[in-house]
Amino acid sequence: MTAQVKFPQFLPWTAIRIERGFWGERQSINREHTIPAVYHQSKITGRLDAWNPENAHHPVTHIFWDSDTAKWIEAVGYSVATHPNPEFERQVDQVVDWMEQVQLADGYANSHFIAVEPEKRWRNLRDQHELYCAGHLIEAAIVYAQATGKRKLLDILCRYADHIAAAFGRHEGQKRGYCGHPELELALMRLYDATGEKRYFELSKYFVDERGHEPHYFDQEALERGENPRDFWARSYHYCQAHEPIRDQTEVVGHSVRASYLYAGAAAIALESGDEELVKVLHHLWDDLTQRQMYITGGVGSAHTIEGFSFPFDLPNATAYSETCSSIALVYWGQRMFRLDPDSRYIDIMERALYNCILSGVSYDGTLFFQCNPLESYPNASPYDRLDRLSGTTYHRRLEWFDVSCCPPNLARFVASVGTYFYSTTQERVYVHLYNQNRATLSIGGGSIELEQETNYPWDGEVRIHLAAARPIRFALALRIPRWCREFHLKVNDQVVFSQPEHGYVVIEREWQNGDEVMLSLDMPIERIAAHPNIRQDVGCIALQRGPIIYCLEEADNGAGLPHVIIPRSSLLSYEFDVALFGGVGTIRGEAVRSEPVNWRSELYEPRSNVEFTQKPFTFKAIPYCFWANRQPGEMRVWIRDS
């Protein structure tokens, strides 16, 4: 047993089942459409056949295809555990059989560097993503084994992990390297949890600790390749969080997915090692990211040039990078931060990311994807600029797949695994983090209970929790009161309970009986949200939020010219559940004004005094941001001008 038992444990994903409600529907679409779509694209692009021994010299592979395949396998694992699907398993098993045949005798297992460029193996850790791919395959192997009981993939990956452990480290004959794209650190900690093998923890810790030290490994390997280290295209190792050792870092920089994967891995190590220095650094970095560099949607990474962070409070809306994968990575990091520091603030961010930026990454029907999730969109205002317009993309639209297609399979596995984030337990406490219909079995106080949630969350704040237990058990039930909620009401078996939240959770400690029922009622008014005054892009604007959902205005409902729309402070806003839209979603309506010049001539610039502005009142309709771009193409804005 690992040292982490003293920290809250998240519920094993096998112990929760979501059938209905908001996430029930998202998971059903994920099973029926997204996972098959990811399989289909992986198949037709050659990702799966890259492992086929008959195609072992297939020339068209890509250095990080294996990571996509891995995420698809992981998605299948989560999904079949609750919803058996022999066809999904057959598809995975075929690839696993191939992997077994293709894996080298020394344990090395990367489809590209086995088939296409064997001479380049481990020669460019900075750019080539080999360890990153290994990490994703390890996560897939763990989940697939736990879901199906089939160990073949896990055995392959344990051999690969052992090969990596032999190749990298501080001993004679080992390379003192680490991956340019962190991920393996996190995966090895999951492998340690799954197998109890301490060497995987040690290897992960080595990768985190070694990173960024001088003499710099990326310099050395570049010189060994006969390259000038200064010719690194990204100009600086900040890009891969290798500019300095993690313990010296004070600011979140570089590529946003790489950053959050690294910090999640480091948090997992801190959970095991109890390394207070590392915990302090991670706290600081978490605050830096979430208090200076995060979009209201939970998106992170504002700069396209490096797919990552630009500088504090620089959060451009139309050109936001805000990659789906980086919000997913933020959830992984937040989950581990909560364990280190059981406070709802990590879950608040997690909830913000999952209802907004992450879900924006997939179309309502589950088959189309965004890598980038801007908060504003106009014709031609593609984040890729003119260049994209030449290729015909005149609006931000989701696509079936991408050349670098990390986000679609990441979404598939994330949505399939969302139950993981609902509960945590310690020996005497059950944390309820998220609200949605679900049934979960939890070990607590030496016994076992079953919890069932009934709720229409996030469309309303009424949550009914039903307890089933073979015998009465004393424990504390800690219910998260989201930060957006200003008032809540709580009843246990119809008796009103008065309690103030501690660390964001209202705690009811008692001997719980079979049949007990908790009614939590979270006030969910519509809120106008203002942004930090240092975020220059949002000055003079508000965003609309209700519960965890961030809303946006779309041209489909409000016409074009959204920059001219003002929502006066005095205007009444009303919530309306639109049963006809996307299977039923909450919408916000209210009086707005379109403040626009009339009869503008052809010149670009005119004296203000020559221009007549009209103030046309109209009733606006805002829809959840996560469902934007599912109707005809058009403008979209999250931040709307305030009066």
Next chain:
Amino acid sequence: MTAQVKFPQFLPWTAIRIERGFWGERQSINREHTIPAVYHQSKITGRLDAWNPENAHHPVTHIFWDSDTAKWIEAVGYSVATHPNPEFERQVDQVVDWMEQVQLADGYANSHFIAVEPEKRWRNLRDQHELYCAGHLIEAAIVYAQATGKRKLLDILCRYADHIAAAFGRHEGQKRGYCGHPELELALMRLYDATGEKRYFELSKYFVDERGHEPHYFDQEALERGENPRDFWARSYHYCQAHEPIRDQTEVVGHSVRASYLYAGAAAIALESGDEELVKVLHHLWDDLTQRQMYITGGVGSAHTIEGFSFPFDLPNATAYSETCSSIALVYWGQRMFRLDPDSRYIDIMERALYNCILSGVSYDGTLFFQCNPLESYPNASPYDRLDRLSGTTYHRRLEWFDVSCCPPNLARFVASVGTYFYSTTQERVYVHLYNQNRATLSIGGGSIELEQETNYPWDGEVRIHLAAARPIRFALALRIPRWCREFHLKVNDQVVFSQPEHGYVVIEREWQNGDEVMLSLDMPIERIAAHPNIRQDVGCIALQRGPIIYCLEEADNGAGLPHVIIPRSSLLSYEFDVALFGGVGTIRGEAVRSEPVNWRSELYEPRSNVEFTQKPFTFKAIPYCFWANRQPGEMRVWIRDS
């Protein structure tokens, strides 16, 4: 004599002398600081020594260094014509002597491709800028010969032009190519004007006409180099205006400097050939650029990715590319458009560019330069993003020089030649386009007159024009009434003249006598300017303009947090000449409000209702945009929130 005599001629730059006033000071700083700084940088970077036969195998040259050297020589030419400077001439003559020695026997004259990569000569017209460099050298040679009477450089360049004429064209054995970076077209037309040799016109016309035809020359030469044409880094020939023949073009696209140089060259051809189809295309493209894609400063090109145009009405302020060179190129184009279509609208744009974007390209002291001229600046908001921050640039600052340093020498030659744009003549008319103290000698009505302007323009609108003539001459004096001027008063010899402008010029036709004096008084109120409603980046904002000058707010005068500043519609604005600032400049003061939340907590997003906004009134001070970034680093904004 060329066919162009039927169109208005711009005054030869040798015929005007500016001693005082706004441009007198800019030219004096240009002579005393900018031209020497450009020489110094050209020297220390090796640009000049690239021609030294002793260094003929100097390994460090760059494919378009010659263009920088050429622009410096051209600047020296303009400057020594009115302000003799033997040292300047000695510096140029040294390089010219080297060029004469290094030029190949067949006439080829490019320092890089002679010394470093002779095997690559004319092998990659798309990228290698050889014809572009030739064009700039030709312009330099013409000006230097006219200024000094020294023909050596012109002879070198005529030989080179003849070599180019032999190498390129539609005859057997010739390459049907043209340059990826237009410029030579314009230069050859100047060479035709200077020499009367029709073959230079024919060659220029060939380059303009051939461009963009299929089978595409850039495809063919790429295949000949063994490259896939689709691997072109810029993805599309739109980047170099070679996506289709110019006559088929309906929209200004691609790299903004390349675009305007090409259109200027094409306009010069149309002046000679009378090609009505080409004139129609150029009119359309001019309107497209100036009515859909131009900043209020006369800057053009909003996208860094391609140093050029993104899409209509996309004019981001903080990330504007707005290259100094492209506004200069716009002036060249506008100058030729005026000749084709004598209307002040071209000169209005020219004036907008030269008082705002172009002058922003150089520091007040003449030694530091911007390539990009954003309309908004914040700490860290470098157009180059995070990457630049890592290299320490946290504010937009002018630099001494650049790796690609096209703008500094372009500024040097442009400022030295600004007198060129003051007057045009036909056989019976004198156009006065620009206002500044100057003395000019013009041929008109078979005689000659001398005009002298006295004015404090652009700080006030009073212009006194003094005529000296050996004998009375009948002609029309056409004085430009700038589009920003709503009311003007005109007197001839103290007699009020009532007249309405035609095509933007008020025309006084009479027999002019020695000693006649014209007093033009242009009303110059402070204007709040609104932007076209389709420019989403400027919605809800105004810019301040007085006369041709666009103003900006800087942190140095107004404190930080400029996005929170509102200039209410009701606030009175006053003009104040600040004698202490930059040798005396106009400023605008008025009441503004800083609308800002107080006591913001650490979170990024807060309910609007929790936030208290203060409305702090203060007196703002706006300075001319062209002088921004000359004091301590800080925020800057041109577009300010309107109430």
